[in-house]
Amino acid sequence: EVQLVQSGAEVKKPGESLKISCKGSGYSFTSYWIGWVRQMPGKGLEWMGIIYPGDSDTRYSPSFQGQVTISADKSISTAYLQWSSLKASDTAMYYCARRTGSHPDIWGQGTMVTVSS
């Protein structure tokens, strides 16, 4: 079964760092782009950026460039999304998704990040 499994919910304070993960299985992890999507509470889907685990080629949405870092470790079939200094406005659900052609087809279950003092 093709699936993406994300790390668990996080509660952090403003200014703290964080790295969440997305592990792929059931397919060739290095052959598909993995993207990250933000969904703020009660809001829609926002594309953050994407990485190709085969060579770590990474593209960011202009809205998220410089705000987050996307990386991958192909040896363990895992992609990451990280923040160096969280803000309250980073509170959201974050999804990873495998891209096939021009669309995400397989989604992770989501990781809820809560940033509160």
Next chain:
Amino acid sequence: SYVLTQPPSVSVAPGQTARITCGGNNIGSKSVHWYQQKPGQAPVLVVYDDSDRPSGIPERFSGSNSGNTATLTISRVEAGDEADYYCQVWDSSSDQVVFGGGTKLTVL
């Protein structure tokens, strides 16, 4: 950047047909994909490449795309279809995935 416009809400009675639109400049020249998201769940692909269905998606879900509007059609609507629906395209000029704002489908 490319903008996709969806109506915030659509309401339909059970057994009727729901149509959710997605507007964009010359969207007919792009491949449009649709996702269903139920409360507390991750999005699920229901239509890809304008009108194809992934395995496991009922035939009641169909799509079309022409000119400046793409449409997701749900026939014989059931209570379980109540969800948020998002359209999506790949904007080649910016090399980015673009989502519409989402439409909440209410089954009356």
